[in-house]
Amino acid sequence: MNIDHHAPTCAMRRRISSANLALDRLSQCGEEPDDSVVIISHTDCDSVLSSGIVSGELPPDPRLGLAAIAADHTGEANVIADMLQELDNIRSVSLRADPQFALEESGSSYLRYSHDLVQRYLERGEDGLDERAQNAIAQRKRKRGAAREAVARGDFTMLGGVAFATLTEKLDGELFPALLPDAQVILMSTSRDGLSRWESKIWLGLAAPEGSSLHDLNIREFDSAFGGRWNAGANRRNGGSSIAPRAYAELLVRRLRSFDVKPAIPDQVPLDCI
Amino acid sequence: MTRRTKLPITLLEHQDPFTSEWIEQQANGAERVLACDFYISGAEHAEPVTGDTVSVAS
Secondary structure, three states: OEEOOOOOOHHHOOOOOHHHHHHHHHHHHOOOOOOEEEEEOOOOHHHHHHHHHHHOOOOOOHHHHHHHHHHHHHOOOOHHHHHHHHHHHHHHHHHHHOHHHHHHOOHHHHHHHHHHHHHHHHHHHHHHOOHHHHHHHHHHHHHHHHHHHHHHOOOOEEEOOEEEEEOOOOOOHHHOHHHOOOOOEEEEEEEOOOOOOEEEEEEEOOOOOOOOOHHHHOHHHOOOOOEEEOOEEEOHHHOOEOOOHHHHHHHHHHHHHHHHOOOOOOOOOOOOOO | OOOOOOOOEEEOOOOOOOOHHHHHHHOOOOOEEEEEOOOOOOOOOOOOOOOOOOEOOO
16 A cells, blocks of 8 residues: 555645645544554655554644645745754765764664654644754754745746756755745756756746646656656756756746646545555 | 554665565565555656555555
């Protein structure tokens, strides 16, 4: 059974995350059989929350659904989202750099820790959090401020519905749609190795017509390294691209007309209660 | 209310590529495997786990 909003289907072209699917499924289908196991492949906010809901480690609290939407889609301030997203960022960097940390932060220990944090927050608010979590929230606030400053400074150029920028600091893409409400597509580029290669993150903007998807743009036709879900993607995992930011933005602008042809989006995400 | 008996969670990071067969092996006799937010990193695009599993998104 796959409880996942990443699927490239029309039903997922909406602001929904796996935690919302987990909440809906629990509400409509009831608890999973005791003889079941839960697997996850990463430890961002939505994975931590959805696995916690399905396993019973976390209660089916609607605040968890709101946190997942904030983390995956809106980027708005949300303590649970900010805490889990930044803890995951810090953990990911540390795992790459420090083998000892990797041993200490095995999957089971990190999940126990993160589920415990969420439970403590639900019961006692921010006072229930430890220093590590408080620091993560502060770091996320700093990043949100940096994103706001980048937009205010004019780092982004608007080109025919595409807002693009060359950023010196990697900032989480979900922080930008709310800051660039007129953009249909947001392109954030960082230099990978000097000036010859670029890492590009792309987000669907709030001005894109309802039901649009980045998949409609067929970005892989000019950037074979690009991959992602309907509203966000990047080419970092596959080595980036040699296409400079403005040229990349121009290629995107030419494809925006694809947004005019959209498939019918079902009213609800289907839930198979079996 | 949270369930009385918690289900075990396994984190399968850094083990790409995932296949339906491989994931089913993780069930180890369990009645079902519940793949949550199972983004497949490094794939051309995120795909639902298919094969013999039933996808909420299908």
